Amino acid sequence: MNAPKSIALLPTGLHDLLPPDAAHEAAMIERLMATFAAHGYDRVKPPLIEFEDSLLAGPGVATAQQTFRLMDPVSQRMMGVRGDITLQVARIATSRLTNVARPLRLSYAGQVLRVKGSQLRPERQFAQAGVELIGSAEPAADTEMVLLAAEALNGLGVRRLSIDLTVPTLVTTLCLVSGLDAARTAALRAAADRRDADAVAAVGGAAAALVIKLMAASGPAARALPLLAALDLPGEAANAERSRLAEVVRRVAAVDPTLQLTIDPVEHRSFEYQTGVSFTLFAHGVSGELGRGGRYRAGYDDPDGDPSTGFTLYLDTVLEAAPGPALARRVFLPLGVATAAGVRLRSEGWITIAALGAVDDPAAEARRLGCGYVLLDGVPVSAEQ
DSSP, X not given: OOOHHHHXXXXXXXXXXXXXXXXXXXXXXXXXXXXXXXXXXXXXXXXXXXXXXXXXXXXXGGGGGGXXXXXXXXXXXXXXXXXXXXXXXXXXXXXXXXXXXXXXXXXEEEEEEOSOOOSSOOOXXXXXXXXXXXSOOSHHHHHHHHHHHHHHHHHTTOOSEXXXXXXXXXXXXXXXXXXXXXXXXXXXXXXXXXXXXXXXXHHOGGGHHHHHHHHHSOEEXXXXXXXXXXXXXXXXXXXXXXXXXXXXXXXXXXXXXXXXXXXXXXXXXXXXXXXXXXXXXEETTOOSOSEEEEEEEOSXXXXXXXXXXXXXXXXXXXXXXXXXXXXXXXXEEOTTOOHHHHHHHHHTTOEEEEOSSOOSOXXXXXXXXXXXXXXXXXXXXXXXX
């Protein structure tokens, strides 16, 4: 027989979510989904497991290293447990909903599982909630994503939100113009992500000096955008990416000037399949990101697939950033209380805990069961009296 401690032991990165946090997380998800629905996003529910060749098709290849695999005993085909829901929604949009008018707005919530965690996010299983806007290349779509993410988090009580915007393809674009091969491009991107100017200079060749200047053009948007605008970027593509970033910042600030916006034009880490303006959400005092979003192509094996953008919120981190659950009004119902009394109290918003046997001191029993009140003569009375 297993000892109790062995039964409670879970693999690294997995944990039980206990009361009241489990109910609080579920309530937050429903509030998020209500906010998304109010903006016209229809909910979809992809499966937890898919065939490997569809789950990792197209941009999904970027998640291959984080995907658990198993053999389907029915079809004898390899399957993968999703590590991210975004690309599943893209699959739905480009297959099951291919004939639905664009732009297509979809929302989702569910659990994901990853092979290993990171230093900032050691959890391997956690809940995601987010939206995808499929079929629009307009700056207004990027703007909608940033503003909707901020509205959704503010609605949960998250304060002092910071949004860091980037263009993950910008360094790659400069590398192409400078003639760097794939290996040096990957090395340069990694060095820029680490903010290692010496490594950038060592591997960056003709692109090194400009990438170092891009690294310096980071920080609060009001300061960073003029620095970015002053750089002489080679090629039409790089200039277009810079202009798009500036346009999205301008639009977001015009709608909500209170949002704290920062710019990081070289960030590429965790944006492997993004194709344009992307962003990360942070909250003051919380380690790790609350979510990520950005532009991508929804088509599988099709570089000209639907231009799309979206964002995903990580509920484990959001739970840290949002205020804790409000104290529930719990009332203890001593043995013999009429059923109708409990029905009435629950309709008024009370949580009722019914006695399963007679007790000598109902108030003491109420306190033992975590109830702040006890029903006496049909009226909830403080159990502390």
